[in-house]
Amino acid sequence: MTDTRPSSRAYAMWAVGLLAYVVAIFQRASLGVAGVEAQERFSAGASAVSLFLVLQLAVYAGLQVPVGIALDRFGSRRMILAGALTMSVGQLVLALATDVPTAVVARVLVGAGDAMTFISVLRLVSLWFPGRTVPVVTQLTGIIGQLGQIAAAYPLVRLLHSAGWQPTFLGAAAMGVLAAVLVLAALHDAPPGAVPAPAAGMAQVRRNLVDTWREPGTRIGLFTHLVTQFSGTVFALLWGYPFLTTGQGLSAGVAATLLSLLVVVGMGFAPLLGRLVSRWPLRRSNLVFGILGLTAATWTVVLAWPGRAPLWLLVLLVVVLATNGPGSMIGFDFARTENPVERSGSASGVVNVGGFIASLLTVLAIGFVLDLMTPGSSTAYSLDAFRAAFAVQYVFWAIGLVGVLTHRRQLRARLARDGVVLAPLAVAARARLRGGSAYEVSRQG
Template sequence: MNSRRAWLVFGVGVLAYLVAVTQRSTFGVAGVAATERFDATAAALSAVAVVQVAVYGLLQVPVGALLDLFGSRRILLIGAALMGLGQLVVAFSPVLVLAGAGRVLVGCGDAFTFLSVIRLLPGWFTPRLLPQLLQWVGMLGSLGQVVSAFPFALLLRESGWQLAFLTSVALSVLATALVALFVRAGEPLPLTTPIPAGGRLVILTSALRRPGTQLGFWAHTLLASLPNLLSVLWGYPYLTVAVGLPIGTAALTMGLFVAASIIGGPTIGYLVARFPWRRSNLVLGVGALSYGALLVLVLWPGVPPLGVIMAAFLAIGVAGPGSMVGLDFARTFNPSHAGGSASGIANSGGFIGAFVGMFLVGVLLDARGGKGAAIDVLYSYDAFRIAFLAPFAIGLVALVGLLISRRRTRARMFLEDGIIIAPFWVALFRRVRGGVAARKARMRAMARRRLCDNDCSGPSRFPCSRRCLAFGAGDLTWVLVMPAEC
């Protein structure tokens, strides 16, 4: 465990996930070019992205079950191969329907990748490292958005559609080769509970029924839906057409999602490890930050300044690493034999929310701009202001589900383990009150030491002791202080 070989496996797994994120987000960067190439409406374009993300979300549960059965290496290889094949189809597609079929293959391969990397880690690393490594996987994998937002976008503009997508195919070929060469299964996980009779369907059903799994699903839905909606499809058209930013500035703004992961990932990982019973409060705080940032963009009179837009994208990006807490819920509230199934259920939440949101945004854009409208009318800022109301409806549904499943999870913890988790404000009040009492005790001790150091009248007739005036509990008391060496 934690060996050099383990870190090599970790590095190759993260690279495979980085390539998957790159392939996932290339079509969003190519959204405007796809509109012109295929003469497509916003709703048709969003339908392609919706199908891709829908396939990803719907495959999470069966992929989790397959991981429990076959292990990570085989599933990683299948995923990388499928994404390369899908991007090859997109590169030579003459019509949008065929390009949509290619993106379905990309969604399938993407679905196989992330969970495989997460499932791979417990066999190579100690449990103490896992919360931090989970965040590092998400943080480093998010660099794929930078690859798609900057090098891929420039290649698309300068060299055209086919060469740009063929280059992305080469990345998948590289990932497939590295996984085949270096990734192996680690130590088998010890069973925390006996495997129930009835096969994988029983394991999957029992994982789905656990309130902790449902808590992970709704936490992931609340936090991952919004950044996925922007990074996969609508963020780039919003920045380049509605706001009117040049490609380089838009790519830099989209890259703030990565900066948010770099800043927020380790911090959130530390807080999860430090305060494991307050993870749901952390999810609620990150959700308030991200949806509050989107609300600023919607309500701002006119087009916001670039600084406001960048700050909002940075705040929304923090929801990406925050959504990993949902997978941590699934891992800790399920036995080891159901880890893949539970993680698949939780990880599907953000992508189901994202594909519903992407489709609704496309419908609202078409309704605002009208059928056959020009690009600048279809993707105008006022149209996006209305269309971006759709993520709030998804967030509200996820918030209600999270609060209900949290209450059921805490009730089950009390019945099974006798653990009572007080409301956050009660725990905060107790901590503040305890901190005040501790500070008063420290001040009394410091005053006692100062008086002993400064107000003693020289050595007494006892060679190993002296009398000092010190403050007791509100009175002046005499204290006999014995030096340690005596």
Template sequence: MAAGAFAYLLAVTNRSSLGVATLEASERFAVSAAQLSTLAVAQLAVYAAMQVPVGLLLDRYGARILLVLGSVLMSVGQILVAVSVEISPAVVGRMLLGMGDAFIFISMIRLINGWYSGAKASRRQQLLTNIGQLGQAVSAIPFAALLHLQGWSIAFSTLSIVTLLLVVVSLVVVRDDREPDVLHHKVKSLKSVFSTLLLNSRHPGVRMAFWTHFTLQSATSVFILLWGYPFLVNGQGLSKELASLIIGSFVIMGFVVGPLVSTVCSKYPAMRDRAVVVVSLSIVLAWSLTIFGPERVSILTLTLLVVVLSSSAPFSMIAFDYTRTFVKKSSLGATNGLVNIGGFLATFMAMFVAGLILDAVQQAQNSAGLDVGLYTALGFRWAMSVQFLVVAVGLTMYLVERKSLHRLLRTGITAV
């Protein structure tokens, strides 16, 4: 399990490394906000597109092999980013990073389900997820410090080299199941695995999981992976050092909220639905106070926003508790991959739209005779309003599928 947590920590560090390098990337590549967003969008689009294929491979070959492949791809991607002086090769590098990243999280979830079940699996899922999220702090503090002191190439090259350590750890330490002789089964054909995935996707409980991840995970990811850092520095006037600390502090809330989520899932599963709705509405409230308040919001409002957004990610793990409830362990890899698409689909769409809005606001202000930079308080006020659309779509679909699930449960059918 420690190897799985280490793998996820490195994946999160690599994934979020661009979040604290947004301003440096703007200067290095001399691009607009929409063009800059393609660095993150391309990465997450590949990540999302790979979830089902990786899930199919996971159900067929197991977590150990996929962790090795993922770490190699992430390392190669970061090297390409490190040496790029134009945005096009950097985008390719981030795409390779996204492809490698796609192998890691659901492999960790598969390891947990191979070693534990029931309430133990729920608790360890939250614990290892929280440990993995320490990668945000690694990228926000030591990586950001290295970036500012030594520059772009050295910072990203160092991260690439460290990521290669995961290859050795995976080969030496990882074992897919606690009792491989008992749990070993004949390798399934990809056709069989894909057919099972199609069957699972028809279950409303699985679709509830998808929309849970879509709504709750994306709220955090949009902030920490790209737009949160410039929002805090340019939109709210904070120092780069304080902005890095705030991004890194998201991990703290994970350790505080994670046990609560684990308790809800393991002891009070009936409360999972209510928790999803409450957290979704909290995101709307926090962003409303921020967007519709003064140009520079109070520290209290900013603290509320950070607390809500950093709590949203741990609550998004309810999605994988839903799949564990309704899907057999032998087909969890592909199903969890499908569910994992939800949050990152919402994330890269919101990121790109926010970039378009930032560019549009800058052009409108410049046309009005105001000589403003790319990132302004007004620009972020409009750009971050995209969160309202994400929650509206995600929560509506979640409630539709919850109603369908309750109808299904009344027939006596619980799982696929």
């Protein structure tokens, strides 16, 4: 595709893929909002129900690289279709389950299907849209997909309370089937006339994976995703609500409002960040450092505040955490621009591992510290326990920062060998204001 305005058909293909992703997020979040009902149905404690989430995240993260390899071989349409059907089977099993082991199998299936969806939609975007518009559309994909979480939080909960467990999750399974039918009927992998990449044999697959990992753009993408995503994800997915209510003493209504604010602010911030990435494609790491610094600094103030933090500070924390999801999308842009299209799936899969592994380990570490500092099996965690628990984030911020700095240096060295030398940021900014190139580079040779 040439770098022109996207076609109406490109938007239509994106809409189909986006709908499948919204449904995937809905399926992912469906059990989280039914935690109390799950404990009653399966006669399980909170630790057993939390195991569902941990396993689901572990399966999602563990399948990213295999799914990426399969995506490069089979294309987005087949992978999104397989993901929707796999999640439907998982929700069907969950609807009929009456014991914990069966429910665990169900959530493993949901995690596996979920793993096939997002990076497949990203590949669809990169093939259908002009290069300059891809960062913006990628940001919109990630944030609009969160509508699925809102659908799980409100309509699904109402249906669960009115109709019961089995009809609710049978309905969730039916949503996945409907998404699969739409994908089968309307979705195409690439624009007309695009030459599909030849199917690679296993030897070529292994070479592609090695080349993908050797590319410093892939590795900086992985650490970008890791360092920007995990704090907001952990807060929204599990530990934010108890931190706000039990730790900070907010009412359930105020805490729920703050978590909703996180989604809304993220939806507003994502297009802006996409435009900045598009306008300054060789300065993406500066945006990463800004988001990391702002997140770590705000958490430091909250955790160091004597006593409970004031509401304005908690609102500020939520607003800052809302930048984390859009910030993690920069990792996929590194992978897209520094890898050929035939490796885009495996590159996106490698990147997507970073944030979810960090999120999973942070969820477990926070839970371990809270239990360590709380007597018996009580869940009445103190504010000091929460402070110690959330301090584990500094470990992952440090790991991510070192990773981004290391691989940025390697990427810039590779670009210099290719004849692309970055001017100092102040010089590039002045040139851009005078109408110069958005790439702020000097080409040698």
